[in-house]
Amino acid sequence: MGAVPRGLSSVILSLVAVAACLCQSQSAEDQHASFAAHIQKAKQFLDEKRPDLAIPELEAAAAIDPQSVETQGNLGVLLYFQGKPGEAVPHLRTAVKLQPGMAKIQGLLGLAELRTRDMSQGRKDLEAAFPSVAEAKFKVEVGLELVSLYTESGDLVEASTIIAQLRKAAPDNPEVLYAAYQTYADLSGESMLALSLAAPDSAQMHQLLAHEDIRQGNTNAAIAQYRKAIAVDPHLPGVHLELAELLDTSADEAVKREAEKEFRAALLENPQNEKAILGLAEIVGRRGDIRQAYDDYAKAVALEPSDADAKLGLAKALTDMNQADKALPLLEDAVKLEPTNATAHYRLGTLYRKMGRADDAKRELELYQKFKETKEKLRELYKELQVQPEEIRRQQSEE
Numbered sequence: 001m002g003a004v005p006r007g008l009s010s011v012i013l014s015l016v017a018v019a020a021c022l023c024q025s026q027s028a029e030d031q032h033a034s035f036a037a038h039i040q041k042a043k044q045f046l047d048e049k050r051p052d053l054a055i056p057e058l059e060a061a062a063a064i065d066p067q068s069v070e071t072q073g074n075l076g077v078l079l080y081f082q083g084k085p086g087e088a089v090p091h092l093r094t095a096v097k098l099q100p101g102m103a104k105i106q107g108l109l110g111l112a113e114l115r116t117r118d119m120s121q122g123r124k125d126l127e128a129a130f131p132s133v134a135e136a137k138f139k140v141e142v143g144l145e146l147v148s149l150y151t152e153s154g155d156l157v158e159a160s161t162i163i164a165q166l167r168k169a170a171p172d173n174p175e176v177l178y179a180a181y182q183t184y185a186d187l188s189g190e191s192m193l194a195l196s197l198a199a200p201d202s203a204q205m206h207q208l209l210a211h212e213d214i215r216q217g218n219t220n221a222a223i224a225q226y227r228k229a230i231a232v233d234p235h236l237p238g239v240h241l242e243l244a245e246l247l248d249t250s251a252d253e254a255v256k257r258e259a260e261k262e263f264r265a266a267l268l269e270n271p272q273n274e275k276a277i278l279g280l281a282e283i284v285g286r287r288g289d290i291r292q293a294y295d296d297y298a299k300a301v302a303l304e305p306s307d308a309d310a311k312l313g314l315a316k317a318l319t320d321m322n323q324a325d326k327a328l329p330l331l332e333d334a335v336k337l338e339p340t341n342a343t344a345h346y347r348l349g350t351l352y353r354k355m356g357r358a359d360d361a362k363r364e365l366e367l368y369q370k371f372k373e374t375k376e377k378l379r380e381l382y383k384e385l386q387v388q389p390e391e392i393r394r395q396q397s398e399e
Helices: 006-047 051-064 069-081 085-098 103-115 119-132 136-152 156-169 174-198 203-215 219-232 239-247 253-269 274-286 290-303 308-320 324-337 342-354 358-385 390-398
Strands: none
Touching: 006 051, 051 069, 069 085, 069 103, 085 103, 103 119, 103 136, 119 136, 136 156, 136 174, 156 174, 174 203, 203 219, 203 239, 219 239, 239 253, 239 274, 253 274, 274 290, 274 308, 290 308, 308 324, 308 342, 324 342, 342 358
């Protein structure tokens, strides 16, 4: 064949280029159509609750367009919940890289990495996701995994920080409450050991031992430990108040009388100590000095308006002084501040009954009975566990 003329050659090259462009355009259109078809099928299968059939469709779509955040993310989610965390990880990771800030996807990535024993990267992704997770249920799942990781590595302070956030997000969740108990118990044990090694004969060590004795219901042993703490450091913060409150719960009147001295010692350390003022108000009230009790309760309420016990005491003093109209708002405030306070409901119900408000009285007295029975059950439970929380001790002293 002869040589191709120069002009014709340029025309052929142009045609080839046009044909290539047409092929590329057609190929892109075909790929787009194929991608859309796979996505549509995946959606259909998901509507039919068949994730097992949706997964291959999303895999095919991801192969066509690996940069699709939605496809990669959805595929990773489905694989994870189908029990295939190892297969889910690359898709979830790609989605997070393509679009940072997707807290739920990154949290799921962290969980998948933990399931595949990539503990270091899993922890990093969970830490990055946790603050931005909005859904309470998923936040709990991510948070509890972090708490477990921190506990295992001995990072108890970090674990307690997560617990605090979880209790705000899900205050009644049993898993969260148990994790809180376990974390705080571990942190308490660690602190106790550290203190016993650093300063075994310190006032703080005796104060700590007193707390442990109280928790176990060993009142006499706790009193002895508080006295040892005071002997080492008479100005130890909180020690006089703690001892006074414990002495005031005693059934022994001789021991009970010692509480006043300790409350006054607490006031010498801090004249604005609302709890010490409240303790003295209760003591003088039991002695029948209603006017002094009123003054002390009023001072406590002024110092701490959100203290339900202070308002309850002031209301009782006003009732004893035949000023029920002034007592009523205080009792109503008290039950709002502490809705499970059985005594507050009883006194409010009694006052309503005296005022002729039968329906209100019935409601409050029913609540009183409900919370009284609940406290009785708790008391029995704690007795079995040989622990005495402050609320139970306080109820015993009121009775």
